[in-house]
Amino acid sequence: MNIEQHGRNALVEHEDVVFSYEVSENPRDLEQSRITNGEQTLDWTNANRQYTIDNWRILPYGDNNDLPTVIKDTVANNSIVPGILKKKTGMLWGKGPKLYKEGFDSKYQLVREWTTDDEIESWLQSWDCDAYLAKACVDYNHIEGVFSKFYLNRGARVNGKKKISKLEHISPNRGRLATRVENPIVKPDHVIVNDWNLNHVDHLTNFKVYSLFDFKRPFAHKNSILYSNMYSFCSDYYTVPDIYGSLEWIRRSTAVPLILKALSKNSINVKYHITSPQSFWDMKEDQLKRLCDETNKDYKEKMLVDYQKEYLRKIASVLSGDRNAGKFWHTVDTVFVDGSSLKEQGWTIKPIDQNIKDFAEAQIKIGERADRATSAGVGVHSAIGGTGKDGQSDSGSEQLYALQNYMMTGIDIPEMIVTKAVNYAIKANFPNKKLKLGFYHDPPQREQDKSESDRLKNQKVA
Numbered sequence: 001m002n003i004e005q006h007g008r009n010a011l012v013e014h015e016d017v018v019f020s021y022e023v024s025e026n027p028r029d030l031e032q033s034r035i036t037n038g039e040q041t042l043d044w045t046n047a048n049r050q051y052t053i054d055n056w057r058i059l060p061y062g063d064n065n066d067l068p069t070v071i072k073d074t075v076a077n078n079s080i081v082p083g084i085l086k087k088k089t090g091m092l093w094g095k096g097p098k099l100y101k102e103g104f105d106s107k108y109q110l111v112r113e114w115t116t117d118d119e120i121e122s123w124l125q126s127w128d129c130d131a132y133l134a135k136a137c138v139d140y141n142h143i144e145g146v147f148s149k150f151y152l153n154r155g156a157r158v159n160g161k162k163k164i165s166k167l168e169h170i171s172p173n174r175g176r177l178a179t180r181v182e183n184p185i186v187k188p189d190h191v192i193v194n195d196w197n198l199n200h201v202d203h204l205t206n207f208k209v210y211s212l213f214d215f216k217r218p219f220a221h222k223n224s225i226l227y228s229n230m231y232s233f234c235s236d237y238y239t240v241p242d243i244y245g246s247l248e249w250i251r252r253s254t255a256v257p258l259i260l261k262a263l264s265k266n267s268i269n270v271k272y273h274i275t276s277p278q279s280f281w282d283m284k285e286d287q288l289k290r291l292c293d294e295t296n297k298d299y300k301e302k303m304l305v306d307y308q309k310e311y312l313r314k315i316a317s318v319l320s321g322d323r324n325a326g327k328f329w330h331t332v333d334t335v336f337v338d339g340s341s342l343k344e345q346g347w348t349i350k351p352i353d354q355n356i357k358d359f360a361e362a363q364i365k366i367g368e369r370a371d372r373a374t375s376a377g378v379g380v381h382s383a384i385g386g387t388g389k390d391g392q393s394d395s396g397s398e399q400l401y402a403l404q405n406y407m408m409t410g411i412d413i414p415e416m417i418v419t420k421a422v423n424y425a426i427k428a429n430f431p432n433k434k435l436k437l438g439f440y441h442d443p444p445q446r447e448q449d450k451s452e453s454d455r456l457k458n459q460k461v462a
Helices: 067-076 081-093 118-126 129-143 242-267 278-294 301-319 356-377 396-409 412-418 420-429 452-458
Strands: 002-006 009-014 017-024 034-036 039-041 051-053 056-058 097-104 110-115 145-152 164-170 175-180 190-194 207-212 223-229 272-277 334-338 341-345 348-351 436-439
Touching: 002 301, 009 242, 009 301, 056 190, 067 081, 067 129, 067 242, 081 129, 081 356, 081 396, 081 412, 097 118, 097 129, 118 129, 118 420, 129 145, 129 164, 129 412, 129 420, 145 412, 145 420, 164 420, 175 223, 190 223, 223 412, 223 420, 242 356, 272 278, 278 301, 412 420, 420 436
Parallel strands: 017 272, 207 223
Antiparallel strands: 002 009, 009 017, 034 039, 051 056, 056 175, 097 110, 097 436, 145 164, 145 223, 175 190, 190 207, 272 348, 334 341
16 A cells, blocks of 8 residues: 655555545634633633743643644645745835835825935844845745844943844744743743744753843843734734635645546546544544653654554555445544534545546636635735636736735735834934835836836846
């Protein structure tokens, strides 16, 4: 039997049966309701989800403290989302970061007066601000939050002149908001930097704690961290990014190529499509970890992968061959409360009609619908994201209008969040300059509105 892994999904071949397999995770699983003091809560940053390390109360990023990893893995396995997010990053970046001063023109329209300043630009270049901002743009477009670490100059104690010497990008996979256990009010005032993918023994010791950056007292700490983010409705701490609600569409888009691959590979038809709930594997992982603790062994992720493969072999054995006629597969569905309704989670095994043409066309339509829903979910018009109907390119005017609309409504707040840390630092280091850093953009134009010289500038030199 051959098991071909594709992230959490797999293509399984066994004797005369081939089936596609995926692990399903409801995008609202992170918001499953909890009953606390007789009240329902749907906030996955709620206080009853917190846990402690040493003397620190950690505010988990998602119900399992792994939302950045979930988004990273879901996006990385997809064929179109990484490209869409790169386009979104490119549109935010424009011509790159430049200094400006805000003011009003004669008609009282708010304008930016773009300028240069040798002193500020020399400081920005000394710690490669462009590289920092590029990473911050990527973080924002994936998870709508940015962790930035502030460093004070080392000579402050000697000459008494405190200055922020540089900023450093902190991956959202490593940063977590936290507060001391004894604090009666759960309000984050620190950030803990840790490798949260390590086993529990390691990340009990290998972590660092930093105070949250206070823009009113920018020189209060030698090192501090700012978490700048888009506020999510009724979410106290972390942002619930827009892409979060599109995770299931992204997974549908990812699954379609695997199914079509199975159809074309060796002309073998896929007979079944099997779906298992993520909660099932979470439970098995907990059981394996407890078994390792009881036997004094180190838990490794490979143990769960090996268990999954063995489980798929059992399913394939039941489904394959004429000798298994009359056999059936039985599982127990679990019921959980989601808001005011009850929902079921369990294994499903769906026979696939062997009408290959109809099945393939249906899968392609599902993929196209998933691609368009995904593009809309991440906030990029299909004309810009390249996910138009039937794979056709949208007209130039439609692309232009989509880009103009995005430039007018889609970049101001992201720019504010991405550049917040560096603008705090500029204000602290150069209080009399009254300058900010922003992303310079050329206004989009139709080709017929450009002069001949402008067209020549945009042509590549052979």
